[in-house]
Amino acid sequence: MASSRGEGIYMDLINRLVRNLAGWGRRRLIYAALSVVALVFFATIPLWLDVDESYFGYYFFIVCIYVICAQAWNLLAGYTGQISLAGNAFFGLGAFTMALLWWYDVTKTMYYFDPLLMFLAGVAPVILAIIIGIPLLSRLRGDYFSFGTLGVALMIEALFLNGGSFTRGAEGIYLESSRFVSLTNYYWLALGLAAAATLAVYLLVNGRIGLALKAIREDEVSAASHGINVLKYKLIAFMISAFMAGVAGSVFGYYKFHVEPDGFFNLNWLFYPILMVVLGGTGTIFGPWIGAFFVGALFAYGDIYFGGYHPVFSGVLIILVMLFMPAGIVGLGEKLSFGRVRSFLVRRTE
Amino acid sequence: MSSGSVLLQVLINGVLFGSLYGLAAIGLSIIFGTMRIIFLAQGTMIVFFAYVCYWLAVKAGIDPYISLVIVTPIAFVVGMGLFYALFRRAAALEDRNVSLLLAVGLLWLVENLMLQFWTANARFVSDAVADFNIRTHGINISGGKLIALVIAILAALIVTLWLKRTRVGTAVRAASEDMESTTLMGINSLWVSAVAFAVGLGLAGVAGVSMASVYAFDPGYGFTFSIKALVALSLGGIGNVFGALAGGLILGLLENLAAYYIGAGWIQVVAYAIFILVLIFLPQGLFGRRGVVKKV
């Protein structure tokens, strides 16, 4: 009896999955398939490439960390229309939460790559998001909101610098670097989290919450008059964004084994994710990935060949993007023949 | 020295330093009026012009107060050039996000260029004229800093007169209030925005020269300075030149008080806390025009 019921549930799930997939247009299926292929491809790279030796491992790891931050910003800016400038605060807060919990031996668990720690590292920024989100989101719009978040981010950094013996001021917290085994673990963890973040954003955006967010982005007043609790949805997006950034921070903290204000509250963690999303295409799912690969290359490899000049290129890059393709690479793809070819195909097959 | 005079010294030093914030805030205010964005690169440009002043002094032996006359027009022209090169299309399309990101890109670009070419070492220009002190009632006022304050007040005065009395200035005021209506009068909105932007950068030039001769500076300081200018502007309120200046002076004063009573490391915390509080509870600032800035 039990087994047939188990089978029944199984078949049910499969049926539902198939029906869902059948409901998707060709385009979505192609994108989904490509995503899975890409995921598998990148996941299996460490099996044949020595990730510790090759620079690619580090590059891809950094890309994935940035993708998480980028998707976090993308969720807010691209889909909700709120430009948050506090990303680096959430990132650093996550890293410090992890480091402090470990340092002060609070949870008495394994600490290194500890899921509990990483989860809590995401929760702390969420708490911050709630504390500042409610006053900022309810009272401030547009630019005022953005600068409010910037002010908070800067204040948080200043607070940690002044944390005295608790947060160890500018020097930061040193963790047991002896725990490091191989970059492969980081590689897979980062890839998994980046994929999860992307999936999370995708599900959110295409669900009921996403609908509300889009309505809010288009016309707040109108959305409110349709009964949408604008504050609630903005806050939810803000909290999720904070969570993702915090987890990313903790993973990077695990990599560096040394969490300090300058490296983790650094404006790079704000600027580069924004650049990546903008370059790839704000408000798209794959935009952050494209942007991350591109800017990550500039960052990681540029550091080798151009020394200290590579931030200059990033500055030039964002200017060029804003001047010539403000819709990002994905936006460009929509405009060029790729978009026309695709819509041509779609029209043929539907 | 009595504690009263120590307090007075702290207050005076704060106000003197705040004059720089004030100058920067005036520039931000004018640029905001027509472009409707906060030009985040203002602080970086101020540091840039401080370097220009520095190199003019070191390489050509030009006294900072003389280079004021050279740097300011250059800054104005640079402003015009930057506007037409970078912001023209975004301004025409009224795409504020693009303008904001362009400003950030410019900030990044200029700051890192300065880092590469001129290193992160702090610079400072010493000036013979400013090398005096006024001592009275147990307090010491540094000559250079006092001159900086005077320059700031003069600049505010000149800008106010320009806005109120000249045709172009009135056009900028009109455009800051209602750009579309201004266009209906046949006034080229792009040109008005360019002029406002150039004036904003001209003020950055003045601030840069002021800063160079009084306080040490380095490339990384630019961004912090932009934010402080923004805090000063929030305090002072948009739409009022002397209000922006006052906001800067008040910020300088409060920062110095915080440094004295709590500790130097807490200056930033206090500054940003003020910022957030003002944004939430007093968005139009202390002296701003009410109801002018719509929370778009």
Place this chain on the structure above:
Amino acid sequence: MASQLLEVKDLSVAYGDVRALWDVSLEVKEGEIVALVGSNGAGKTTLLKTISGLIHPLKGQIVFAQEDLGKQNPKHRVDRGIVMVPEGRRLFQTLTVRENLRMGAYLPKARASFDASLERVYDLFPILKERANGKAGLLSGGEQQMLAIGRAVMAGPRLVMIDEASLGLSPILTRNIFDLIVALNEQGTTVLLVEQNVNMALKVCHRAYVMKTGRIVMSGTGQELATNDEVRKAYIGSRGSTAARGKGGRAQ
């Protein structure tokens, strides 16, 4: 026979994907007062904005004094003599009355005749002379409307387009303003009047067009339309006084 000053031919305008005007055609002869009436959202303001150059049309032509305006910017059009008084006045509230008027005469040609234009405006609207140094934001509704029109007059226009002159004004003030508009017209300025107050508009105009959802649905003299049953039912209602005399006539 009065010459044609403004001709709009098959004008189509869209905001992104949303069409606002469909093949709109109308003409305004020199010296006329032409009214453009219709309810909210009919596209009247869009039409004025397109003529002013704030919006580019999808299709169609705008010809002013035998010149095809094409894609010319607002500055060019103001220079040629087309000035718009926007809906809601859109005065520069923090500027003084005099500064507002000065802004109206910004272009070189207008600047040259600044003094004469100022005289003319003060003649038409004496109250503005009294309040010359006061902030525009402190004026009453009626005074603000006068200033808005005055500001347009400062440019020395051949055609003044007024969008919703009666907005927010009491009936007495409305009549006052319309009297002044007629006075302005009698001085030789052609007027294109966009109005929701169909009653008054039809009384003062020579000819009128009726717009509905982006199209011109009716046209004729003020008198014709005022006595037209459809128009009366749709826009004027049973209470409206439609006694139109002669060329549009003015109810005393």
